[in-house]
Amino acid sequence: MPRFIPARIIKKKRDGLPLSSEEISFMMRGFLEGNIPPYQVSALLMAIYFRGMGMDETIALTREIIRSGSPLELRDLPGMKVDKHSTGGVGDKVSLILAPLVASAGVYVPMVSGRALGHTGGTLDKLESIPGLRTDLSREEMVSQLKAIGIVMAGQTEEIAPLDRELYALRDVTATVESIPLIASSIMGKKLSEGIDGLVLDVKVGSGAFMKGYEDAEGLAKVMVEIGKGMGKEVVALITGMDQPLGRMIGNSLEVLEAIEVLRADREGKEDLWEVTRELGAWMLIMGRKAETIEGGRDLMERLLLEGKGLERLRELVTHQGGRDVISDTSLLPVAEERMDVLSEEEGCIASMDTERIGWASVLLGCGRRFTDDRVDHGVGIRVHKKIGDPVERGEPVFTVYHRKGQDVGKVIEELRSSITCGEKVPSPPPVRGLIR
Amino acid sequence: MPRFIPARIIKKKRDGLPLSSEEISFMMRGFLEGNIPPYQVSALLMAIYFRGMGMDETIALTREIIRSGSPLELRDLPGMKVDKHSTGGVGDKVSLILAPLVASAGVYVPMVSGRALGHTGGTLDKLESIPGLRTDLSREEMVSQLKAIGIVMAGQTEEIAPLDRELYALRDVTATVESIPLIASSIMGKKLSEGIDGLVLDVKVGSGAFMKGYEDAEGLAKVMVEIGKGMGKEVVALITGMDQPLGRMIGNSLEVLEAIEVLRADREGKEDLWEVTRELGAWMLIMGRKAETIEGGRDLMERLLLEGKGLERLRELVTHQGGRDVISDTSLLPVAEERMDVLSEEEGCIASMDTERIGWASVLLGCGRRFTDDRVDHGVGIRVHKKIGDPVERGEPVFTVYHRKGQDVGKVIEELRSSITCGEKVPSPPPVRGLIR
Numbered sequence: 001m002p003r004f005i006p007a008r009i010i011k012k013k014r015d016g017l018p019l020s021s022e023e024i025s026f027m028m029r030g031f032l033e034g035n036i037p038p039y040q041v042s043a044l045l046m047a048i049y050f051r052g053m054g055m056d057e058t059i060a061l062t063r064e065i066i067r068s069g070s071p072l073e074l075r076d077l078p079g080m081k082v083d084k085h086s087t088g089g090v091g092d093k094v095s096l097i098l099a100p101l102v103a104s105a106g107v108y109v110p111m112v113s114g115r116a117l118g119h120t121g122g123t124l125d126k127l128e129s130i131p132g133l134r135t136d137l138s139r140e141e142m143v144s145q146l147k148a149i150g151i152v153m154a155g156q157t158e159e160i161a162p163l164d165r166e167l168y169a170l171r172d173v174t175a176t177v178e179s180i181p182l183i184a185s186s187i188m189g190k191k192l193s194e195g196i197d198g199l200v201l202d203v204k205v206g207s208g209a210f211m212k213g214y215e216d217a218e219g220l221a222k223v224m225v226e227i228g229k230g231m232g233k234e235v236v237a238l239i240t241g242m243d244q245p246l247g248r249m250i251g252n253s254l255e256v257l258e259a260i261e262v263l264r265a266d267r268e269g270k271e272d273l274w275e276v277t278r279e280l281g282a283w284m285l286i287m288g289r290k291a292e293t294i295e296g297g298r299d300l301m302e303r304l305l306l307e308g309k310g311l312e313r314l315r316e317l318v319t320h321q322g323g324r325d326v327i328s329d330t331s332l333l334p335v336a337e338e339r340m341d342v343l344s345e346e347e348g349c350i351a352s353m354d355t356e357r358i359g360w361a362s363v364l365l366g367c368g369r370r371f372t373d374d375r376v377d378h379g380v381g382i383r384v385h386k387k388i389g390d391p392v393e394r395g396e397p398v399f400t401v402y403h404r405k406g407q408d409v410g411k412v413i414e415e416l417r418s419s420i421t422c423g424e425k426v427p428s429p430p431p432v433r434g435l436i437r
Numbered sequence: 438m439p440r441f442i443p444a445r446i447i448k449k450k451r452d453g454l455p456l457s458s459e460e461i462s463f464m465m466r467g468f469l470e471g472n473i474p475p476y477q478v479s480a481l482l483m484a485i486y487f488r489g490m491g492m493d494e495t496i497a498l499t500r501e502i503i504r505s506g507s508p509l510e511l512r513d514l515p516g517m518k519v520d521k522h523s524t525g526g527v528g529d530k531v532s533l534i535l536a537p538l539v540a541s542a543g544v545y546v547p548m549v550s551g552r553a554l555g556h557t558g559g560t561l562d563k564l565e566s567i568p569g570l571r572t573d574l575s576r577e578e579m580v581s582q583l584k585a586i587g588i589v590m591a592g593q594t595e596e597i598a599p600l601d602r603e604l605y606a607l608r609d610v611t612a613t614v615e616s617i618p619l620i621a622s623s624i625m626g627k628k629l630s631e632g633i634d635g636l637v638l639d640v641k642v643g644s645g646a647f648m649k650g651y652e653d654a655e656g657l658a659k660v661m662v663e664i665g666k667g668m669g670k671e672v673v674a675l676i677t678g679m680d681q682p683l684g685r686m687i688g689n690s691l692e693v694l695e696a697i698e699v700l701r702a703d704r705e706g707k708e709d710l711w712e713v714t715r716e717l718g719a720w721m722l723i724m725g726r727k728a729e730t731i732e733g734g735r736d737l738m739e740r741l742l743l744e745g746k747g748l749e750r751l752r753e754l755v756t757h758q759g760g761r762d763v764i765s766d767t768s769l770l771p772v773a774e775e776r777m778d779v780l781s782e783e784e785g786c787i788a789s790m791d792t793e794r795i796g797w798a799s800v801l802l803g804c805g806r807r808f809t810d811d812r813v814d815h816g817v818g819i820r821v822h823k824k825i826g827d828p829v830e831r832g833e834p835v836f837t838v839y840h841r842k843g844q845d846v847g848k849v850i851e852e853l854r855s856s857i858t859c860g861e862k863v864p865s866p867p868p869v870r871g872l873i874r
Contacts (some may be wrong), residue, residue: 174447
């Protein structure tokens with residue numbers, strides 16, 4: 001390897017010049033091996049924050065992230081391996097419905113998920129509300145479960161993309177998280193370490209998403225799709241709405257409950273949740289060679305749902321990962337017993353929902369973590385009665401808070417109350433907004 | 438002290454918001470005490486590189502630099518304490534002439550100097566070409582010498598501005614050196630730690646300066662003068678030319694030799710060197726209450742020079758710091774014996790000199806350091822025969838290289854040859870360009 005001088009590489013980026021893949025490799029391997037100190041890497045990350053990275057650089061960084069670990073080796077599996085990734089939202093339990101449905105069509109779904117981050121929920125925390133269920137599977141367990149039932153939903157193992165873990169930890173404490181090339185390479189590096197053939201991205205946009213504006217979301221989606229292409233993988237991105245919580249439930253066990261309801265084909269009042277799930281699924285089925293067109297994919301998703309295939313596959317997943325059969329007996333889920341309604345103080349129509357605020361209210365309640373060592377309460381949560389465009393009368397419940405006996409939920413109620421505005425009738429925002437491929 | 442979150446402070450600066458002095462203090466003290474890791478400080482420095490700092494922030498940082506150490510305590514000295522600082526140039530031996538002259542007028546000159554940096558020379562290296570002379574004086578030695586002879590020229594002690602040392606070391610390896618507020622606070626923090634009443638700044642501009650353009654030099658000068666005002670000190674800045682080497686000599690012992698010549702009132706061919714020295718001295722004499730007007734200051738400088746006062750004071754300084762009396766016997770200076778001329782290949786007038794290149798040629802020769810652990814050769818150097826505006830004939834010497842026997846100077850000669858352009862007659866550039874006060 002050529003010898004580079006780290007300060008000159010930092011300076012090059014600082015001055016707006018593109019880095020070669022050798023330079024990126026030199027910095028990143030040096031960082032992981034401990035030869036390049038974190039203070040040079042953080043200076044480089046801040047320079048990247050200001051100057052951005054071109055597509056070649058972003059792909060080079062993604063490759064380094066993948067190369068830093070040993071990707072899951074799934075070539076032996078006789079079929080397509082397809083996954084989905086969401087940039088994170090409030091009430092986003094799509095994975096719990098989507099993965100079992102797509103797997104039930106014969107597509108392998110090796111899903112490596114994350115935990116609640118900031119105001120958004122995480123699939124691992126939701127799954128862990130199922131008593132007994134394990135998400136800390138080894139690579140061997142993941143591969144053997146895929147062979148057995150075609151689906152696994154687990155956490156990142158030590159061997160997958162260690163560079164991403166190190167970089168993320170550094171970015172988190174140096175204010176260098178909000179950079180599209182860094183976000184894109186982190187997501188894609190992790191996902192493409194799963195040994196998959198195709199990936200469907202769910203890029204959220206709106207008040208509850210990290211990307212509040214459509215252009216930012218589209219920009220991120222484009223970069224991720226380009227990275228996928230650059231690495232010879234099939235990748236499409238849907239841009240979906242996060243102006244309001246997805247579906248009706250927020251909170252770990254409550255979201256599992258809602259996912260089970262949808263898998264039982266009970267979609268009433270949660271049409272947005274099903275529409276996003278069906279669209280993502282249709283693309284996964286295309287990539288999995290189970291559908292040829294998007295219409296065909298949608299139809300197959302409908303059929304799988306109505307035939308109860310997804311529910312069956314979820315049950316297999318849960319029991320395979322050591323969980324109790326909450327599908328047959330949802331009362332096993334630890335839903336908090338106390339309820340408190342948040343009543344509307346106005347009358348009219350729901351005009352807007354500050355969904356990030358609703359997300360933070362759920363974190364405050366215990367659904368997520370304010371500090372890294374906080375413990376999640378899997379039972380608490382929020383039911384959303386009214387969504388954008390719904391008429392509401394004074395004194396009518398807008399939210400119901402599920403909480404623990406004696407828990408002080410004053411602040412949660414206050415946050416929820418101030419998260420909505422009432423006004424003229426507005427149309428319900430469309431769940432699926434755009435497609436980047 | 439209020440508890441801040443370092444990442445939020447970095448983010449604030451990243452987003453272009455000003456930091457409070459408490460936030461700057463929190464980060465800098467935490468850094469020095471080891472509570473805030475270098476990777477957060479380097480990210481902050483890179484954000485400052487991009488976003489700049491306002492005057493309040495720059496003054497707050499300067500205060501932290503001063504506060505981090507114990508400034509020299511000179512209040513007992515019965516008179517004004519005035520120093521000069523140059524931003525660095527090629528052939529800049531001004532301090533060796535200026536400090537003794539001003540001290541001889543009864544102004545205390547506590548000069549803490551630096552070493553060669555990049556392509557520029559450093560006063561400490563020049564002084565150390567005098568056999569036996571020590572520059573590593575303790576605080577106590579510095580103060581006692583000032584009491585005895587009114588002048589000291591020494592290196593930074595451990596106790597002076599340790600934060601600046603730490604910050605500079607970090608900036609050097611993270612490509613965050615070239616930031617006006619960081620440069621200004623570093624210089625001013627160090628200089629105002631000397632316990633001085635007044636400071637004259639020599640901000641170099643031109644091909645051999647760090648600031649190549651007048652506006653950058655002026656910007657830096659203004660910030661430094663403002664910092665001085667903000668801290669209740671008298672500070673003026675002269676902007677002086679560095680389009681060509683100052684005087685005729687480059688190299689440590691050669692520059693001492695040239696300084697002795699000027700102090701003997703031999704100014705022929707080195708009028709620019711004397712003009713800059715006289716102007717800086719005039720301002721120091723005003724601050725030292727030895728002159729009332731700039732004209733009066735200039736006259737006094739002339740008189741002191743012609744009376745040989747500066748030469749006498751330099752001799753006292755040298756012997757007080759353990760050096761042999763090179764003033765009486767300049768043959769004690771270790772000047773390299775071998776000579777090689779660089780001849781003009783064109784005829785016409787010297788139109789321009791790439792002075793940074795000339796500086797790097799001198800570094801290559803051994804006058805400075807390419808790597809931090811390089812040793813300086815005090816005897817080698819370059820004599821400058823032709824300067825901008827001088828007529829030159831083909832085959833006439835433009836430079837003479839003073840080198841060691843057997844030393845390969847091919848590259849040095851090549852660099853020197855390509856540093857000059859010949860052309861139409863142009864006027865000699867003025868040594869003093871501007872005044873900021």
